[in-house]
Amino acid sequence: MTKLQAILVALGVAILLVAPVGQGNYIIYTLCSWLLFSISAMGLNLTLGYAGQVSLAQAAFMGIGAYVTALLTLSGIHWGFATVISITSSFAVGLVLGYPALRVQHHFLAFVTLAFNTLLFLVLRNEEEITGGSFGLVGMPRPSFFGITTDSNLSFYYFSLICFLFSAGVMWWILRSPWGRAFKALRENPIRAESLGLKIRRQTLLAFAIGSAFGGFAGSLQAPLVQFIEPGSFALIHSLKLLLMVVVGGSGFFFGPMLGAAVVILLPEVLRFTEGYYLIIYSFLVIVLMVYSPNGLIGLGHKIIDKLRPRHEARRDMQQGAQL
Amino acid sequence: MAELIQILVSGLAAGSIYALAAVGFTLLWQASQTINFAQGEFVMLPAFFVLVGMTVLGLPMWPAIGLGLVLSLLILGVAFKRLIVEPMLPHGTLPLVIATIALGLLLKESVKELYGATAQPFPAVFPQTVFNVAGASVSIQDIGNLVVSMLAIGGLQLFLNRTRTGRCMQASAQNPAVAEILGVNVKRMVMYTFLINAALATIASVLISPIYLAKFSNGETLGLVAFIAAIVGGFNQIRGALVGGLLIGVIDNLSALYISAEYRSAMPLILLIAIILLRPQGLLGTPEGRTV
Numbered sequence: 001m002t003k004l005q006a007i008l009v010a011l012g013v014a015i016l017l018v019a020p021v022g023q024g025n026y027i028i029y030t031l032c033s034w035l036l037f038s039i040s041a042m043g044l045n046l047t048l049g050y051a052g053q054v055s056l057a058q059a060a061f062m063g064i065g066a067y068v069t070a071l072l073t074l075s076g077i078h079w080g081f082a083t084v085i086s087i088t089s090s091f092a093v094g095l096v097l098g099y100p101a102l103r104v105q106h107h108f109l110a111f112v113t114l115a116f117n118t119l120l121f122l123v124l125r126n127e128e129e130i131t132g133g134s135f136g137l138v139g140m141p142r143p144s145f146f147g148i149t150t151d152s153n154l155s156f157y158y159f160s161l162i163c164f165l166f167s168a169g170v171m172w173w174i175l176r177s178p179w180g181r182a183f184k185a186l187r188e189n190p191i192r193a194e195s196l197g198l199k200i201r202r203q204t205l206l207a208f209a210i211g212s213a214f215g216g217f218a219g220s221l222q223a224p225l226v227q228f229i230e231p232g233s234f235a236l237i238h239s240l241k242l243l244l245m246v247v248v249g250g251s252g253f254f255f256g257p258m259l260g261a262a263v264v265i266l267l268p269e270v271l272r273f274t275e276g277y278y279l280i281i282y283s284f285l286v287i288v289l290m291v292y293s294p295n296g297l298i299g300l301g302h303k304i305i306d307k308l309r310p311r312h313e314a315r316r317d318m319q320q321g322a323q324l
Numbered sequence: 325m326a327e328l329i330q331i332l333v334s335g336l337a338a339g340s341i342y343a344l345a346a347v348g349f350t351l352l353w354q355a356s357q358t359i360n361f362a363q364g365e366f367v368m369l370p371a372f373f374v375l376v377g378m379t380v381l382g383l384p385m386w387p388a389i390g391l392g393l394v395l396s397l398l399i400l401g402v403a404f405k406r407l408i409v410e411p412m413l414p415h416g417t418l419p420l421v422i423a424t425i426a427l428g429l430l431l432k433e434s435v436k437e438l439y440g441a442t443a444q445p446f447p448a449v450f451p452q453t454v455f456n457v458a459g460a461s462v463s464i465q466d467i468g469n470l471v472v473s474m475l476a477i478g479g480l481q482l483f484l485n486r487t488r489t490g491r492c493m494q495a496s497a498q499n500p501a502v503a504e505i506l507g508v509n510v511k512r513m514v515m516y517t518f519l520i521n522a523a524l525a526t527i528a529s530v531l532i533s534p535i536y537l538a539k540f541s542n543g544e545t546l547g548l549v550a551f552i553a554a555i556v557g558g559f560n561q562i563r564g565a566l567v568g569g570l571l572i573g574v575i576d577n578l579s580a581l582y583i584s585a586e587y588r589s590a591m592p593l594i595l596l597i598a599i600i601l602l603r604p605q606g607l608l609g610t611p612e613g614r615t616v
Contacts, residue, residue: 054421100601107359107417111555112600115593118548126586240425247422279433286426291411294419 041245041257043214049252050183051207057113063234065219079143090216094209124231136230250298326459337466339573340473344528345550346565348521354497355517362428364547370529371538401522435540446533558609
């Protein structure tokens, strides 16, 4: 990390610290949901941007996390313990789901996860005795640590911020570790990576499972934030939304998913005046973005900066000399 | 027994329509490595073109269906290929996947906002008479749907295998570089594939809309079923998509009867996961090399 980047990150954290002060409940709630969708999208970015696999079940993993946390905290178990169980179960489901799919061609994971998301939705809706069916679960307590409660919205925001910074730190560490470098090698040139002794399948599977675990963590934050969960919040359309966050921001860039989550969450507010046409405009913008800049907004930014930056010009006379 | 025959016939009829969508899906994959996540919406949309022709322009049914076919060929065939697929092919599969997901959303929401969110009745192509076969009541509509889809797929198969253009299309799907060297206009062949997909989607749309009513959200289930049919049958075979479609149709109807109605839609998904576990190339497919 260069000095400039460090200053920018510190500035960003400072802005996040003061952002909710004096704001109404609705803005604080929007900021909280941005934080937790960023966590989930970061996980998906590991799967998509670094390991190059399309997963269409990130919302399902958030669902697993949310339901496990909700059921455990409702039966009186502390949130911290429930979260660990949520993350572990998302990770385990990711491993079980990814193992058969990654045996074959790479687009099969997309289909398996697509089917899994729909199946999980059906199970959540139909097993009413456990999950409450389409009425969902209500009244999950917000966690408290050493006597400090997070019952007020502001304190829950700071709690989510801590979780967000923790996840971002873990992700940063994963990507800088030999492991993370292996993911990148895999994306850049899988054949060369394999010839250097990397186990492609194992690495990809791990990336997918870790990405899923981030989804589970985000879900376990969603349960106490909304204090109401129902199967519809984890349907396939939300997985597509998470995929859009990663791709719109810029898959394979560290800050891509955070930017993408902000765009996907804030754009409905900005486009509110268009009423029903919001989704039409939105999907049209995504298609245009994909056609012109497949690397998302960050990729677009890089493109523009490259155009504006003065370039080193080779001596013309040398060029002429070479032609002679 | 009578009940079983009834279920089988209606399952096959629905399955043959799924097969139309699935065949288009595999064709696009073979010709241009496009995984079309908007395939369900491609089947939903032509019905609305026909409805616009009938209600806004006041056309009778058959000219309206003709108009729907022309509009589908232009929008879902030519425009889709020229404006979305072509500029994105060099960037690999992923951006195209995202773009087709967004396209599906765009088509769905446009229909909802511009035409209406309620299910629209759609004129039946076949008379709805029901007759008795060995105690089972079989409707002409089911038989008609089955026959039309089989004719469409059989005709397509003949076209691909027996005509010069069809063989050129197969060659450009299998090895574009060599096909180009041998003088095949690969770009035009890929365009033909997109046009065929649009035509199949129109046929499927006209057949299925009288049963399910025309609704903006029809594409969600249809798209999923088309994927599953294509994968179950074999991603690189037209026969496979046909078998997959029929199988899904029958299983869907059987599970509605013998397994709980709540988990009816889960059965095709379970079949999909089982196929990927046990026979990843699909029932009739030939294994492809692993592309890392």
